[in-house]
Amino acid sequence: MEEKEKKDIFESVWKFLASVKLAIFVLITLAVSSIVGTIVEQKAEPAQNIALLAKFFGDSAAPTVYNIFAKLGFMDMYGSWWFTAFLVVFSINLIVCSIDRFPKTWRLIQTPQKPLSDTAIKSMPVKKELTLKTGVNVARDEFLNILKASRYRVFEASEPDSVRLYTQKGKYARLAVYVVHLSIILIFIGAIIGIRFGFKGYLNLPEGRTSTIAYESPTKQIPLDFAVKCNWYDTQYYEGIDTPREFQSELVIIENGKEVLKKVIEVNDPLTYKGITFYQASYGMMPEAAGYFVLDVTPNGGQEKRLWLKNGDSFEIPGTGITGRIYDFSPALTRNPMTGKLTTYSDSMVNPGLAIEFDQPGRDKFIGWILKRYPDTGLIPGGHSVKFVDYWGVEYTGLQVAKDPGVWLIYIASVIMTVGLYVCFFVSNKKIWINIIDDNKSVNVIIGGSTNRNRLNFEQEIDRILSHATQAIEGRSNK
Amino acid sequence: MSSSIFFDISAGAYIVAMITYVIYLVVKNNTTGIIATTLTIFGFVSQSTALIIRWINSYHFWLSGNPTSGVIESLLRSAPLRNLYESLVFFIWSLILIHLFIEFKYKNRSLGAFVTPIAALALLFIDISGTSKEIQPLIPALQSNWLLFHVLLSFLGYAAFGVSFGAASAYLVMVTESKTEKTYIFWSIITSIFLIVLIGMGIDFLSLSTAERAELIQNHFLKTTLRSPSGGVAAISWVVSIAFMFVIWQVGHGLKKVLTGLNLTPIMLDEIAYKSIAVGFPLFTIGGLIMGAIWANSAWGKYWTWDPKETWSLITWFVYALYLHARFVAGWKGKRVAILAVVGFVAVIFTYLGVNLVLSGLHAYGSG
Numbered sequence: 001m002e003e004k005e006k007k008d009i010f011e012s013v014w015k016f017l018a019s020v021k022l023a024i025f026v027l028i029t030l031a032v033s034s035i036v037g038t039i040v041e042q043k044a045e046p047a048q049n050i051a052l053l054a055k056f057f058g059d060s061a062a063p064t065v066y067n068i069f070a071k072l073g074f075m076d077m078y079g080s081w082w083f084t085a086f087l088v089v090f091s092i093n094l095i096v097c098s099i100d101r102f103p104k105t106w107r108l109i110q111t112p113q114k115p116l117s118d119t120a121i122k123s124m125p126v127k128k129e130l131t132l133k134t135g136v137n138v139a140r141d142e143f144l145n146i147l148k149a150s151r152y153r154v155f156e157a158s159e160p161d162s163v164r165l166y167t168q169k170g171k172y173a174r175l176a177v178y179v180v181h182l183s184i185i186l187i188f189i190g191a192i193i194g195i196r197f198g199f200k201g202y203l204n205l206p207e208g209r210t211s212t213i214a215y216e217s218p219t220k221q222i223p224l225d226f227a228v229k230c231n232w233y234d235t236q237y238y239e240g241i242d243t244p245r246e247f248q249s250e251l252v253i254i255e256n257g258k259e260v261l262k263k264v265i266e267v268n269d270p271l272t273y274k275g276i277t278f279y280q281a282s283y284g285m286m287p288e289a290a291g292y293f294v295l296d297v298t299p300n301g302g303q304e305k306r307l308w309l310k311n312g313d314s315f316e317i318p319g320t321g322i323t324g325r326i327y328d329f330s331p332a333l334t335r336n337p338m339t340g341k342l343t344t345y346s347d348s349m350v351n352p353g354l355a356i357e358f359d360q361p362g363r364d365k366f367i368g369w370i371l372k373r374y375p376d377t378g379l380i381p382g383g384h385s386v387k388f389v390d391y392w393g394v395e396y397t398g399l400q401v402a403k404d405p406g407v408w409l410i411y412i413a414s415v416i417m418t419v420g421l422y423v424c425f426f427v428s429n430k431k432i433w434i435n436i437i438d439d440n441k442s443v444n445v446i447i448g449g450s451t452n453r454n455r456l457n458f459e460q461e462i463d464r465i466l467s468h469a470t471q472a473i474e475g476r477s478n479k
Numbered sequence: 480m481s482s483s484i485f486f487d488i489s490a491g492a493y494i495v496a497m498i499t500y501v502i503y504l505v506v507k508n509n510t511t512g513i514i515a516t517t518l519t520i521f522g523f524v525s526q527s528t529a530l531i532i533r534w535i536n537s538y539h540f541w542l543s544g545n546p547t548s549g550v551i552e553s554l555l556r557s558a559p560l561r562n563l564y565e566s567l568v569f570f571i572w573s574l575i576l577i578h579l580f581i582e583f584k585y586k587n588r589s590l591g592a593f594v595t596p597i598a599a600l601a602l603l604f605i606d607i608s609g610t611s612k613e614i615q616p617l618i619p620a621l622q623s624n625w626l627l628f629h630v631l632l633s634f635l636g637y638a639a640f641g642v643s644f645g646a647a648s649a650y651l652v653m654v655t656e657s658k659t660e661k662t663y664i665f666w667s668i669i670t671s672i673f674l675i676v677l678i679g680m681g682i683d684f685l686s687l688s689t690a691e692r693a694e695l696i697q698n699h700f701l702k703t704t705l706r707s708p709s710g711g712v713a714a715i716s717w718v719v720s721i722a723f724m725f726v727i728w729q730v731g732h733g734l735k736k737v738l739t740g741l742n743l744t745p746i747m748l749d750e751i752a753y754k755s756i757a758v759g760f761p762l763f764t765i766g767g768l769i770m771g772a773i774w775a776n777s778a779w780g781k782y783w784t785w786d787p788k789e790t791w792s793l794i795t796w797f798v799y800a801l802y803l804h805a806r807f808v809a810g811w812k813g814k815r816v817a818i819l820a821v822v823g824f825v826a827v828i829f830t831y832l833g834v835n836l837v838l839s840g841l842h843a844y845g846s847g
């Protein structure tokens with residue numbers, strides 16, 4: 001008695017977990033709660049969401065509403081216990097439902113198709129009847145030809161004065177939904193692997209510096225078992241406008257004191273070493289840092305020479321007697337259109353300019369501004385050139401550092417899902433039965449069929465088979 | 480050569496085609512139908528020309544900013560799918576393409592009267608939202624092939640969903656019996672909201688200076704009417720909107736007579752709605768969700784961050800998954816699934832526009 005009760009309970013729980021009703025409920029719940037999650041800003045400062053809630057509930061009620069919402073986990077919803085629980089229920093539903101249904105589908109696929117009686121065919125979803133002036137064997141041959149041309153494998157059951165043809169195509173397409181569902185589970189597994197065995201960190205690495213750690217939060221360090229060095233960071237701009245074209249850093253991986261890998265990374269083109277990937281995420285200036293001005297100096301017709309200078313340093317353009325002294329620097333130089341004066345319009349290096357005081361024998365000293373983004377500004381009288389290459393050592397590159405050992409599974413699952421969806425929607429399991437019955441110098445043809453998809457297409461296909469067969473048979477008798 | 484003349488021609492052709500399709504619905508005259516189709520094809524050819532010219536122009540523009548870039552890379556980076564304007568134009572192009580396909584396959588023009596308005600509304604939206612039509616330099620985050628395919632496939636998917644929306648709406652019109660039926664009320668409210676938002680944006684547009692128009696979406700969305708800072712204006716706008724809804728509810732039923740007189744059958748509309756979703760769902764899954772995630776992973780090392788845009792595409796995906804299960808597994812039929820198809824497209828619109836329009840507006844206090 002007890003045993004039976006237990007079994008009953010188990011069965012009803014199982015039915016519930018396998019039900020599509022539950023799936024619909026969970027899908028609606030996930031959709032609706034996700035909507036809330038996009039309205040309330042996630043993981044934000046309380047003040048922000050209180051201001052937001054005040055728009056709906058008024059200033060006085062907002063803090064209370066906020067507290068209730070916060071208790072319910074809406075402020076970090078996607079990490080909350082109940083959202084996770086819904087995802088778990090979703091997965092269980094998917095798995096149980098597949099286990100529940102798969103054997104039936106498998107049996108359905110494995111059961112051989114059988115010939116059907118005339119009445120059974122007439123009760124099919126798609127059916128047609130017609131009479132043709134020909135013999136059973138001729139009709140049989142023509143229908144066989146046409147079905148074979150459409151790649152059906154036809155089976156045949158013959159009786160004295162009738163032939164039954166039956167065939168089906170695409171029976172394994174019925175498995176595609178399971179493939180789609182499986183791929184969703186694989187994505188979940190991939191995500192869990194990523195969360196459990198991977199990390200998401202960041203690292204702000206100044207030009208010229210090396211680090212053996214990254215950070216998950218300001219207080220939580222992640223040791224890397226190698227060192228990463230930033231040789232330089234650079235923002236490139238489109239000509240004439242301040243729209244960035246590329247953010248780039250040259251990174252070097254150092255292991256046991258040896259350089260093992262060097263790459264210029266940019267957005268959408270990261271560097272991966274030992275499963276850890278460095279993404280170009282941001283950049284910035286280091287306050288107080290004193291860097292080097294890097295100049296390429298070329299006398300007219302002569303050799304280019306690279307110089308590394310500090311503020312106030314002097315240099316000579318080789319063989320010309322011309323000297324220059326670093327006089328001033330602006331990270332973002334522009335000419336004020338009203339006053340005509342040169343000013344600095346930003347703290348970051350949007351348009352770095354370097355003022356150099358030139359001293360040429362027999363001439364007055366003069367000061368020239370050389371812009372990094374516009375090399376032409378470095379041409380000085382006499383055909384010599386001073387190119388401002390970089391102000392090095394003052395910027396840092398902001399790296400996203402991530403390790404995600406689950407991502408390959410997610411990619412595989414994506415491919416599986418793609419294939420599964422394609423088969424699921426565009427390949428159908430079509431079954432056709434044709435009974436050809438002798439009727440005194442003519443034959444009765446009863447054709448019927450069923451499909452699990454694209455019913456209208458299937459009806460057209462049946463019509464086509466019929467009209468081709470009719471034509472072929474009439475063609476024969478005319479000969 | 481500039482592409483804008485061809486865009487204008489195609490926009491004009493689509494709008495005239497829309498009117499012709501509607502006239503065709505009323506007079507059921509074959510010649511009118513042929514004219515509507517011809518206009519649509521003409522608009523489509525013109526728009527295709529415009530797209531090609533724009534692609535060529537962006538190609539040269541890209542090369543001028545990136546002289547070392549190879550031919551293939553330049554072609555990919557300059558494909559006209561790079562901003563809101565271009566993606567909307569591509570959406571319209573795909574929508575018309577799918578519509579023409581259905582028209583020839585089902586040998587029935589009537590659906591045109593439901594699909595061309597979506598194209599016309601999108602065109603109108605482009606114009607009154609003040610989205611920039613300039614060819615702009617591509618910022619680093621957007622320089623990715625994944626992103627390109629992501630946008631391409633998503634918008635093909637959106638267009639297929641748009642067609643299913645048109646078919647499902649027509650279906651709902653055809654199968655409702657009385658004005659008090661919930662389905663009819665649902666249908667007329669959704670239609671009214673679409674129109675009210677567009678009319679509201681039109682009024683914004685007319686009341687703004689040219690410079691302000693560029694920021695219509697970000698800063699001025701419905702601020703002249705429903706969201707007006709002046710309480711009086713806002714109140715009147717709401718009253719007028721509700722009255723408008725009432726009018727649509729009153730007259731909307733007239734459409735049914737029109738449709739019933741045509742060769743459109745609910746079965747066919749239901750089939751078109753399903754088939755479009757059958758095409759759209761895989762495209763959206765692969766293009767919208769999967770490639771979007773791959774792009775995010777290659778750019779930032781995170782394939783999923785629950786940001787509002789991602790979350791809304793997931794919501795859209797849930798709605799269509801719901802449609803498929805409700806229809807094929809739970810055995811829902813007729814109106815209920817058609818309503819899901821309509822809701823799905825509302826989610827699509829919200830994913831694409833609402834997230835930027837409404838949610839960023841809600842959160843705008845953060846930035847100032």
Ligand code: HEM
Nearest residue numbers: 018019020023090093094097101177180424800803807808
């Ligand atoms: C959001 C994630 C899901 C996606 C993308 C998805 C996708 C699909 C697709 C494409 C089909 C085929 C529909 C058709 O016949 O046209 C399907 C069928 C089905 N799905 Fe899902 N599904 C999801 C979640 C679920 C869940 C959670 C359940 C749990 C019960 C479920 C149960 C079923 C069942 C029972 C079928 C019918 C299988 C059959 O024909 O035997 N699905 N699903």
